[in-house]
Amino acid sequence: MRAVLIALVGLSLAAAPACAEQAPTAAAPIVIKFSHVAAPQAHKSRAAEHFKTLAEQYTNGRVRVELYPNSQLYKDKEELEALQLGAVQMLAPSVSKFGPLGIKAFEVFDLPYIFAGYDELAKVTEGEIGRDLLDRLKSKGLIGLAYWNNGFKILSANSPLYGPDDVLGLKMRIQSSKVLEAQMWSIGGMPQVMAFSEAYQALSSGVVDGTENTPANMYTQKMYEVQKHATMTYHGYLGYAVISNAKFWSGLPSDIRASLERAIAETTPVANRFAREENEEALEEMRKAGTTVFHEPTPDERAAWMAAMLPVHDEMASRVGRDLIDRIYAATGHKSPTQ
Numbered sequence: 549m550r551a552v553l554i555a556l557v558g559l560s561l562a563a564a565p566a567c568a569e570q571a572p573t574a575a576a577p578i579v580i581k582f583s584h585v586a587a588p589q590a591h592k593s594r595a596a597e598h599f600k601t602l603a604e605q606y607t608n609g610r611v612r613v614e615l616y617p618n619s620q621l622y623k624d625k626e627e628l629e630a631l632q633l634g635a636v637q638m639l640a641p642s643v644s645k646f647g648p649l650g651i652k653a654f655e656v657f658d659l660p661y662i663f664a665g666y667d668e669l670a671k672v673t674e675g676e677i678g679r680d681l682l683d684r685l686k687s688k689g690l691i692g693l694a695y696w697n698n699g700f701k702i703l704s705a706n707s708p709l710y711g712p713d714d715v716l717g718l719k720m721r722i723q724s725s726k727v728l729e730a731q732m733w734s735i736g737g738m739p740q741v742m743a744f745s746e747a748y749q750a751l752s753s754g755v756v757d758g759t760e761n762t763p764a765n766m767y768t769q770k771m772y773e774v775q776k777h778a779t780m781t782y783h784g785y786l787g788y789a790v791i792s793n794a795k796f797w798s799g800l801p802s803d804i805r806a807s808l809e810r811a812i813a814e815t816t817p818v819a820n821r822f823a824r825e826e827n828e829e830a831l832e833e834m835r836k837a838g839t840t841v842f843h844e845p846t847p848d849e850r851a852a853w854m855a856a857m858l859p860v861h862d863e864m865a866s867r868v869g870r871d872l873i874d875r876i877y878a879a880t881g882h883k884s885p886t887q
């Protein structure tokens with residue numbers, strides 16, 4: 549919180565001369581600061597740029613969207629605090645990062661193997677369950693506007709990972725989710741919660757041994773340079789909720805709000821396409837780079853990963869909500885891809 553406050557003071561000082569020169573007039577645009585932690589070339593950045601173009605076009609320049617990628621304004625936890633305080637107006641954090649805010653239900657997305665693929669995922673993110681979850685953000689002064697995918701995660705380390713026995717005792721970087729913590733314990737790893745912006749350095753210096761992430765994040769954060777092995781487990785989902793400060797959003801003129809909502813709705817399928825393409829391209833590029841050996845699990849190995857991780861669903865039911873888990877099972881038609 550202290551870091552956020554210091555940054556806020558910095559921001560308001562930096563903004564002061566501009567305000568003095570530029571007295572607010574009817575023509576002054578509404579500025580939306582959109583902060584996030586992904587690299588400037590990452591699909592989240594490209595989606596944010598797409599949104600900016602549409603938002604400025606649909607509002608005829610009455611809105612100006614300023615993009616701040618790469619944790620340049622705030623790291624994971626700070627950005628949520630900054631949004632609540634009104635220092636920025638939009639974010640797209642991973643849904644695995646809402647637990648520390650007190651909204652644990654989003655960690656349902658972290659349950660290993662809960663979605664067998666993108667079609668099943670869409671039944672939740674584009675349906676009633678996804679909407680209900682976004683509504684829960686209101687209690688924290690936030691408004692949930694859309695889900696944007698990243699993709700499905702793989703495991704990486706500096707030693708080969710053929711099965712849970714190979715993770716035993718390894719320190720594994722995770723996002724700030726209790727479900728991810730339980731999932732790492734379930735395969736014998738020692739979970740280490742760490743901001744995204746710190747992951748590369750921690751892997752490179754050996755503070756942690758390995759991690760889980762999507763191929764796109766592994767590539768754009770250069771983690772492949774410091775991870776010799778990766779296993780294509782695709783055991784869990786990583787995706788974003790596009791959010792704003794509820795007070796800011798409801799205070800917008802209704803025509804502006806409608807234009808921004810249209811821009812977001814039109815950006816979502818584009819963002820999801822960028823993400824899928826980038827995950828494929830990232831794997832190709834990392835294979836070409838040759839610094840990481842990518843292992844495709846055999847059917848037996850896949851079964852062993854699943855057997856180790858699936859008990860996390862029951863273990864975490866009291867945290868994320870049994871009803872919510874059951875609603876997702878009903879929407880996808882199964883408890884796990886093997887059932």
Ligand code: LMR
Nearest residue numbers: 585586642723744761765
């Ligand atoms: C992570 O922390 O690994 C991801 O949530 C980062 C991101 O925004 O994709």
